[in-house]
Amino acid sequence: MFSFIRSALALCILAAALPAHAALKVLATTSDWGALANEIGGDQVNVYTATSALQDVHRVDAKPSLVARARTADLVVATGAELEIGWLPVLIQESGNSRIQPGSPGYFEAASVLSLVEKPERFDRSLGDIHPQGNPHVQLDPRNIALVAKALSERLSQLDGAHAQYFQQRAKDFDTRWQAAIKRWESEAAPLRGKPVVVMHRDQTYLCQWLGLQQVAAIEPKPGMPPTAGYLGQLVTKLTASPPRVIMLNAYNDPKAANWLSDRVHAPTVVLPFSVGGTPEAKDLFGLFDDTLNRLLAVLK
Amino acid sequence: MMSCKALAALLALAGMTVPVLGHAADDVASLRSELQALKDEYKTRVDALEQRITQLESAPVGALAEAPPAPQPTPAMGSSGGTGTAFNPAVSLILSGNYSHIDQDPETWRIGGFLPSDGEVGPGERSFNLGESELTLSSNVDPYFSAQMTAALSAENEVEVEEAFFRTLALPDGFTAKGGRFFSGFGYLNEVHSHAWDFADQPLVYQAFFGGQFKQDGLQVKWLAPTDLFIELGAETGNGSGFPATRRNRNGFNGATLFAHVGGDYGDATSWRAGAAYLDQRAEDRSFETVDEFDLPLTDAFTGKSRTWVVDGVLKWTPIGDPNRRQLKLQGEYMQRRETGLLAFDTAGSNLTDDYRTTQSGWYLQGVYQFLPRWRAGLRYDSLDSGTPHIGLVESGELPLSAFPLLLPADPDRISIMLDWNPSEFSRLRAQFDWDDARGADDRDRALRLQYIYGIGAHGAHKF
DSSP: OHHHHHHHHHHHHHHHHSOOOSSEEEEESSHHHHHHHHHHHGGGEEEEESOOTTSOTTSOOOOHHHHHHHHHOSEEEEOOTTTTTTTHHHHHHHHTOGGGSTTSTTEEEGGGGSOOSOOOSSOOGGGOSOOTTOOOOGGGSHHHHHHHHHHHHHHHHHHOGGGHHHHHHHHHHHHHHHHHHHHHHHHHTGGGTTOEEEESSGGGHHHHHHHTOEEEEESSSSTTOOOOHHHHHHHHHHHHHSOOSEEEEETTSOOHHHHHHHHHHTOOEEEEOOSTTSSTTOOSHHHHHHHHHHHHHHHHO | OHHHHHHHHHHHHHHHHHHHHOOOHHHHHHHHHHHHHHHHHHHHHHHHHHHHHHHHHTOOTTTTOSSOOOSSOOOOOOOOOSTTTTSOOEEEEEEEEEEEEESSOGGGOOOTTSOOOOSSOSSOOSEEEEOOEEEEEEEEOSSSEEEEEEEEEOTTSOEEEEEEEEEESOOSTTEEEEEEEEEOOSSSSTTSOGGGOSSSSOOHHHHHHHTTSOEEEEEEEEEEOSSSSEEEEEEEEEOOOSTTOOOOSOSSOOOEEEEEEEEEEETTTEEEEEEEEEEEEEEEEEEEEEEOTTOOEEEEEEEEEEEEEEEEEEEEEOTTSOTTTOEEEEEEEEEEEEEEEEEEEOTTTTOEEEEEEEEEEEEEEEEEEEEETTEEEEEEEEEEEOOOOEEHHHHTTSSOGGGOGGGSOOOOEEEEEEEEEEEETTEEEEEEEEEEESSOTTSOEEEEEEEEEEEEESOOOOOO
């Protein structure tokens, strides 16, 4: 018993004596925040992304590998608004890392600098998987990314004061390129305005609002609830009367229900990357929006 | 816009009528000029409004989004969100219950060759049963500690403090300490609350070795290595109030538990965790009810050392990344226990005592496959080996072996299959069927259980 404690202590001392890495260790919950941390942090951050674009970020296992990353992280970049509530609290609790506890500078939530839409009027789980603070799928409006980028650069500067200038400069540079890209995307996307679309889950709401797409129906009857045969039948009746132009899917969605509906209402489906890495073209944040628009324009023009 | 014009017209009308009632022509003139001024002012306002509307209508995509993001960032609070933000603890309540069809009389259920572990063991009762209702409150206390309590309300209208502990938030270098009453951190299933089990009950080895789950009032220290490979070391001690230990009315620690877990990913789809643990415990007058060779009821007791090894492993394979669409979870645990000390026969009567030694082992292996969203199927195999105990009273010829019917060697086993349907993250309906040879290989019991589990309140977060 005592020899165990001795060797454990020896290990700790060894670990503490290891040279500290210059780069901040960032644990990002999604590939989008991972990509943004890299844009702002450059070579002064070492980013680990907890999930891929092929995962539903609401339902992720608190894997041992993620607990290990949380242990050494200097900064957790999360979406917030309860998107990661099923697993991130476990990682933080099990990490034994006081730097990333909520409320510490090492814990950053994108939602804290955004105003969310679709705040439920009633908190009742009979309404499905609702989020009291609003719709947390914020990354598909590029104007949100710009706001988060600014806040994130401030947070990085706070954590690593020696490189504050570096982070601010990179954030400024990113913002210039990003604002130019937003202008370009908005003019490219002009033909999409007002087009009726069907979405899978309410996680494309921000994209639809930004582009002026008209969300006429969702394949999920309630957030997080898979469609039943009866509900799909009603959808067919409703959509046959006023057909949508396209059925929008995310890379992580099971396409079965959407394909079934597509055959019946004679509207094509389009698979969108949803997050960085969701399609081969969506290599970074710019690629995410380039590819999303290209795929939409290909079917909606 | 229209209402502005209407208002202007109304005002104008009022302006026309009021002066008629007046008598002085001067008044009329001054009122007319005031009216003109009002008219002009409203015209400018209406024009401005119309202009703004035209501008907005011809604006580029995006400027008219239904709900543009707020341009003024609010200060980052780093809030954990939702629950707990108003100083209220997160509250969650788990309700469960079942309908059981059990072939043999559940009163006669026992694990052959093993001393009773007086916990929540066995197949339960027949027909409809309310399960335990678990009420959990949790919150951060301050920047340094968090606290959590789970009260279990039993179907027999008893309240048990299942867990009540504090945990540190701010220890340096990967250390966490926990104190109070809590499920021990060894193995895989020991720490898992019953509502999160993949089967309706614990594996036989947990029932035989720990009466279901091991907990005591005590202290735990854990350390997580600062490596990309998950390495966790833990040590616990306490008052020994859980089987196989007993409280001993002495100061100081009663027993020690050491455990280690290692885990990581193998490729994109596979995650694993493996562990080993050692429990060094003491029992004093750990009594159990039994019968003698003439079938007369009496009480025996064990006093001595109990040492247990536990090896555990779990592997999750998630081929398309989303555990809700398809996932295979394999887990297994092996335990071995050596008990050495004294066995007292008929403590209330003849009270004969002599030495006692036993080595017992057991394991289970189970697989649960999520084959469709919401649907999971599982298979579990349990196996126990009671070994052949050394009983001093029998070897000295003082008593026949039949005076200890519970200690007759046996190798119980059981096969369980289950199917569950999970309409949402908060509800689960399950069917489980057991071929249960716990009593012994020639004494099979069959049990069907239909179970419900509902969770209300705060959204739970589960460990791997």
